Amino acid sequence: MNITVAGEKKEVKDGLTVAELIVNENVEMPDYVTVSLNDEFVEAGTFADVALKEGDSVEFLYFMGGGSR
Amino acid sequence: MAFTNEQIERYSRHIILKEVGAKGQKKLLNAKVLIIGAGGLGAPVAMYLAAAGVGTIGIADADEVDLSNLQRQIVHQTADVGKPKVQSAKETMEAMNPDVKVITYHEFISSENILDIIKDYDFIIDGTDNFPAKFLINDACVMAKKPFCHAGIIRFQGQLMTYVPGKGPCYRCVFKNPPPKDAVPTCKQAGVIGAMGGVIGSLQAMEAVKYILGVGDLLTGYLLTYDALKMQFRKIKLPADTHNCAVCGDHPTITELIDYEQAECDGTGL
Ligand SMILES: [Zn+2]
Numbered sequence: 001m002n003i004t005v006a007g008e009k010k011e012v013k014d015g016l017t018v019a020e021l022i023v024n025e026n027v028e029m030p031d032y033v034t035v036s037l038n039d040e041f042v043e044a045g046t047f048a049d050v051a052l053k054e055g056d057s058v059e060f061l062y063f064m065g066g067g068s069r
Numbered sequence: 070m071a072f073t074n075e076q077i078e079r080y081s082r083h084i085i086l087k088e089v090g091a092k093g094q095k096k097l098l099n100a101k102v103l104i105i106g107a108g109g110l111g112a113p114v115a116m117y118l119a120a121a122g123v124g125t126i127g128i129a130d131a132d133e134v135d136l137s138n139l140q141r142q143i144v145h146q147t148a149d150v151g152k153p154k155v156q157s158a159k160e161t162m163e164a165m166n167p168d169v170k171v172i173t174y175h176e177f178i179s180s181e182n183i184l185d186i187i188k189d190y191d192f193i194i195d196g197t198d199n200f201p202a203k204f205l206i207n208d209a210c211v212m213a214k215k216p217f218c219h220a221g222i223i224r225f226q227g228q229l230m231t232y233v234p235g236k237g238p239c240y241r242c243v244f245k246n247p248p249p250k251d252a253v254p255t256c257k258q259a260g261v262i263g264a265m266g267g268v269i270g271s272l273q274a275m276e277a278v279k280y281i282l283g284v285g286d287l288l289t290g291y292l293l294t295y296d297a298l299k300m301q302f303r304k305i306k307l308p309a310d311t312h313n314c315a316v317c318g319d320h321p322t323i324t325e326l327i328d329y330e331q332a333e334c335d336g337t338g339l
Contacts, residue, residue, distance in 0.1 A: 007303055032248045041308050044245070059305050061243055061292060063253045064221030064228045065200050 001054040012052070019047040027060055034061040070095065076168065080122055088284040094122065098168065100281040103127035103187060105178060105206060106196030107154035109256075109266030110220050110273060112144035114194050117274035119162035119169045123281070126162060127190060129174035130154045141263035178202060180326035183209040192277045193217035196270065198256065200247035201329035207232070207240035208326055211317045218276045218288070220269045222261050223254065225297040227269035230288050230307070231276050237290035238307050239317040247329050268295060 001014050005025060012021065018037065022030045035042040036059040042050055052058070072080075072091065083089045083097075100123050104111045107130040118126055134142075134149045134157050142154075149157040155173035162171050174186055183205060187193055193215055195206045203219065210217045210232060219240050220229035232239045272293070279285045292305045316323045 029248075029253060032252060034243055034245075036305075036308055039306055039308050040310065041243075061305070061307075062228070063200070063244060063248050064223055064226065065198060065203060065253060065255070 001052075003052055003055065004057040006059060015051045017048055018042055018050045018052065018058070021052065021058060022047060022060075025060070028062070032063050035059070036061060070098070076122075079166075079168075083121070089282060093282045093284075096281050096283075097122050097278070098124040100192070101125040101127070101190045102192045102194065102277050102281075103129065103190040104194045104196055105129045105202070106194075106198065107132075107142070107144065107158045108138065108196060108198060109141040109222060109261065109263075110270040111158070111194065111196035112142045113267050113270035114196060114274045114277070115144050115158050115162055116165065117271060118277060119166045119171075121274075121278060122166060122168050123277070124168065125170045125172065125190075127172045127174065127186070128155050128158050129176065129178055129186060130158075131175060131177040141261065141266045143267070178205060180205065180328045183326065184213055187213055187215055190215065192280050194273050194277060195219045196273070200253070203240060204247050204329060205326060208316050208323060211239050211241075212324075212326070216280055218273045220273050222265045222269050223256055223259055225262050225265065227265050227295045227297075228292055229269055229272055229276070230292045231280075233280070233287060233289050236287075237309070238311050239314060241316045241323075242311050242314045242318075243292065243307060245315065250330055262297060265295075265297065268297075 002009060002011055018035055027033050038057055080094045083094050084091055102118055102123050104114050107128050115128060132154050134145045134152050134154055136150050138145060144161045145157045153175045155175050159171040159173050162169055187209060193210055195203060195217055197203055214234040216233040218229060218231045276287055279287060290307055292307055294303045311317055312319045
């Protein structure tokens with residue numbers, strides 16, 4: 001099936017979960033990423049339960065604080 | 070308040086813009102903006118807002134200028150090493166534009182002082198380097214109904230978003246809680262390219278100026294991300310549903326400010 005990840009069209013296996021997509025996409029700090037699916041937040045802790053569908057659009061939102069003075 | 074001849078000349082490139090004009094320039098001269106963090110982000114914000122004639126600029130930072138800051142914190146000079154960052158930033162801003170009144174806060178912001186510090190300002194810039202401060206600024210601005218612009222930078226990446234009360238999600242709508250200490254790399258650990266503060270800080274200054282002028286569309290409801298290596302900007306639409314947010318939602322569970330544990334770099338400016 002075809003989905004859009006961070007604005008790019010991708011072909012992925014049917015029924016791919018958000019958790020699997022995070023692995024496929026090598027998401028940095030997967031425990032602290034915020035996921036938006038079709039402009040709705042996916043609740044943290046449910047990534048393995050949410051299966052993606054044809055045409056879905058996923059965005060990963062990352063913590064960016066910087067750090068040193 | 071009438072402009073002096075010098076002001077008409079100084080601000081001529083603003084005044085000629087139909088979105089600014091004499092009226093807009095007066096708004097800028099009457100505006101009060103607070104910059105929290107006089108580092109990589111705060112430096113270009115301070116300089117562009119001072120140059121633009123924002124009449125009152127507050128700047129908060131507890132740190133002193135370090136040699137390792139100068140690779141990106143362009144408001145400070147080599148001779149400023151060891152000086153409080155707020156003092157160094159004030160000197161640069163005042164030398165740039167005598168119209169600007171700079172108020173310095175040489176202290177860490179905390180739940181104790183932040184509401185008192187932000188209360189007199191029209192717009193707040195989050196130029197901080199750590200998540201406890203970012204969440205504190207967000208929560209305080211939500212509670213005090215103050216607009217602010219968040220930003221973060223690391224390596225070759227940056228991001229920003231603008232919160233305006235009632236106009237879209239806050240930082241906590243997107244990021245529920247600070248990550249555990251050391252879970253997310255810091256600039257000290259990971260590095261940051263100097264010009265990134267210039268790119269993202271200048272965009273924060275642009276948001277403040279647009280807010281003051283009341284022109285154009287702000288980054289409310291969007292997160293703008295910048296990847297310098299791919300040379301790609303993305304304006305990511307954020308979910309509009311703020312009802313369940315712990316601080317700006319319909320039934321907030323966070324009603325008092327929280328001082329989260331500071332990470333190892335507990336300075337204020339990136
Ligand atoms: Zn919120």
